[in-house]
Amino acid sequence: MKITAGNTISLTAAAPGSFVEIEGIPHTGFVVVAWAVVCTYADENGMETAVQPVFVVDGETYTTAEWYRDRGVEAGVKVVAQ
Numbered sequence: 001m002k003i004t005a006g007n008t009i010s011l012t013a014a015a016p017g018s019f020v021e022i023e024g025i026p027h028t029g030f031v032v033v034a035w036a037v038v039c040t041y042a043d044e045n046g047m048e049t050a051v052q053p054v055f056v057v058d059g060e061t062y063t064t065a066e067w068y069r070d071r072g073v074e075a076g077v078k079v080v081a082q
Contacts, residue, residue, distance in 0.1 A: 003039050003042050003047060004039065004042055005039055005040055005041055005042055005065075006038065006039065006065045006066065006069060007038065007039045008036045008037070008038055008039075008063060009036075009037040009038065009039060009049060010036070010037045011034045011035070011036050011037075011054065012034060012035050013033075013034055014032045014033055014034050014035055014053070014054070017081060018031075018032040018053065018079060018080070018081045019031050019032055019055070019079075019080055020032060020053055020055045020077050020078060020079055020080065021077075021078045021080055022057070022067075022075055022076070022077055022078075023074070023075055023076040023077075023078075024074070024075055025057075025075070029080060030055040030056055030057050031055060031056055032053040032054065032055050032079070033054055033055065033056060033061065034053075034054035035051055035052070035053060035054065036051070036052050036053075036054050036063045037049050037050075037051055038050055038051075038052045038063050038064075038065050040065070052064040052065060053077075053079050055067075055077075064077045
């Protein structure tokens, strides 16, 4: 399997209470349903990863990387824990 930037490597369920706020979307918060290890950089010598929230917007799940790819970085994602 070829891993490229933006690929999800693994997932784990999220404990209740965390949500994300997205700049420019008037909503009280989008629930974090899981945490994902996501590849942020890959080349022939290896890769770098980051832990990112998996959240639900309009019935679709996104990691931060997927959200930025689909909506652009100007729609900033901020994780908030209760």
